[in-house]
Amino acid sequence: MSSVSEERILTYGQALNEALHEEMARDDRVIVLGEDVAAAGGVYKVTAGLLDAYGAARVLDTPISEAGIAGLALGASMTGLLPIVEIMFGDFLFLAMDQLLNQAAKVRYMSGGKLGAPLVVRTTLGAGRRAAAQHSQSVHAMFAHIPGVKVVLPSDPADAKGLLKSAVRDPDPVIFFEDKLSYGNSGPVPAGESLIPIGRAAIKRVGSDITLVATSRAVVDAMSSAQELSCDGIEAEVVDLRSLNPLDSEMLLASVRKTGRCVVIDQGHRRFGASAEITALIMEEAFDSLKARVRRVAALDVPTPYSPPLEDLTLPSQERIVQTARTLLNRTGA
Numbered sequence: 001m002s003s004v005s006e007e008r009i010l011t012y013g014q015a016l017n018e019a020l021h022e023e024m025a026r027d028d029r030v031i032v033l034g035e036d037v038a039a040a041g042g043v044y045k046v047t048a049g050l051l052d053a054y055g056a057a058r059v060l061d062t063p064i065s066e067a068g069i070a071g072l073a074l075g076a077s078m079t080g081l082l083p084i085v086e087i088m089f090g091d092f093l094f095l096a097m098d099q100l101l102n103q104a105a106k107v108r109y110m111s112g113g114k115l116g117a118p119l120v121v122r123t124t125l126g127a128g129r130r131a132a133a134q135h136s137q138s139v140h141a142m143f144a145h146i147p148g149v150k151v152v153l154p155s156d157p158a159d160a161k162g163l164l165k166s167a168v169r170d171p172d173p174v175i176f177f178e179d180k181l182s183y184g185n186s187g188p189v190p191a192g193e194s195l196i197p198i199g200r201a202a203i204k205r206v207g208s209d210i211t212l213v214a215t216s217r218a219v220v221d222a223m224s225s226a227q228e229l230s231c232d233g234i235e236a237e238v239v240d241l242r243s244l245n246p247l248d249s250e251m252l253l254a255s256v257r258k259t260g261r262c263v264v265i266d267q268g269h270r271r272f273g274a275s276a277e278i279t280a281l282i283m284e285e286a287f288d289s290l291k292a293r294v295r296r297v298a299a300l301d302v303p304t305p306y307s308p309p310l311e312d313l314t315l316p317s318q319e320r321i322v323q324t325a326r327t328l329l330n331r332t333g334a
Contacts, residue, residue: 006191013183015157016046016122019164020084022193024054027082030168033060034069034086034122043088044183046122070096070121074104077119082168087123090177091137104173105148119174120167125153126179126217126267127304127315136304136311138267140215141274143175144244150174150198151244155219157187159242162196170198179217179267199246203255207237210325211255213278214265215241218316222265225321234329244274252278253286260291261328265316270298292328297321 010018024030032050034042038061041048051059062069066087073083087093093100104117127136144151152167152174154160160178167174204219205226212222219240226236239255241248256262262282266275275296282294300314 007188008191009186010157010161010189011183012157012160012178012185012187013044013046015161015189016164016178017048018189019161019168020047020050021053023165023168024050024058028058029080030082030084031058031060031076032084032086033062033073035062035064035088037061037086042086044124044180046183047086066092066095067099070099070104073119073121074099074117077104077117077173078107078115082118084120084122084168087121089135090123090125090139091134093121093123093139093143093175100173100175101143101146101149105146108172109148116171117173118171120164120170120176121174122164122176122178124180125177126181127299127311128181130306130308130311131304132306133303138269138299140175140177140244141268141272141277144274144277148172149245151177152198153177153215153241153243155182155204155214155216155240155242157185158189158194159196159202159240161189162194163198163242166195166198174198177216182217182220185220196242198243199248201242201248201251202240203237203251204240205236205238207235207259209235209259210261210263210328211237211239211259212263212265212321212325213239213241213252213255215244215274216267218265218267221316221318221321225318225325228318228322229325232326232331234325234331236325241278247281249281249285253282256282256286257289260289262290262294263321263324263328264294264296264298265321266296266298267316268299269301270296271301273298295324295328297324
């Protein structure tokens with residue numbers, strides 16, 4: 001929780017940068033490593049200024065080897081350091097699956113609690129930048145499937161800072177997904193020490209007619225959709241899960257039980273994704289409260305096209321969210 005009330009307006013990227021500076025100043029065990037994170041300041045400039053402030057021993061440029069970066073961070077975390085890794089694109093996590101999901105995720109369990117892997121992997125998700133099929137994927141559900149790894153998805157600058165600081169202090173590996181289109185988004189951020197517990201969702205908008213549940217940039221789409229729906233007299237409640245693992249099922253289910261209707265919005269593919277798991281949870285635990293079936297708005301099950309018009313067709317959108325919500329409320333003619 002924040003210990004101060006003062007707020008400033010920062011961009012999402014600035015909030016992340018401030019969190020890194022604060023955590024490196026607080027604990028000299030924190031190190032940052034990745035491709036171009038030192039002098040270049042990272043591909044999205046989130047690590048800007050760290051090299052000058054903390055030196056080359058704590059801010060390390062690495063070779064272009066995601067497996068090597070993740071392996072180095074894992075070893076460092078097991079021997080007393082607190083590594084923060086930057087992987088430029090979430091798509092590249094596939095090259096480090098063994099280190100992260102077969103090793104880091106299991107070391108505490110397999111050592112009987114004698115060892116841990118307190119590392120953070122900062123990476124990206126989301127399409128919309130016309131970066132084509134190998135630089136546009138949202139793979140967060142894959143990591144949430146594996147016990148032992150926390151999966152965090154902040155949607156705004158305040159959450160980005162507070163959740164990253166909590167991730168650095170977490171005793172287990174955290175995969176921290178940042179949406180590529182969010183780095184320039186601005187919002188209020190508390191000054192000073194500001195922590196947000198991992199696993200606690202947030203009600204971003206209160207409503208009574210329908211629940212819109214989302215993570216990351218999909219929360220932005222949910223909020224704009226809720227505003228449009230309000231013009232029709234439909235009051236949507238927006239639940240930002242903030243993390244998939246752990247999942248705040250209590251807050252999610254309380255909202256659905258209140259409204260009786262739900263649309264699950266996710267940037268990942270529809271099949272076997274986060275939207276499927278969240279929908280299953282609602283159907284299993286809140287079925288008696290539902291006034292209509294749960295609906296999903298997710299990315300289409302195709303590789304992300306390079307063509308801008310085709311790419312836009314594959315993604316969740318305000319238009320699709322609003323149309324789905326109106327259908328659930330029998331307001332299709334609105």
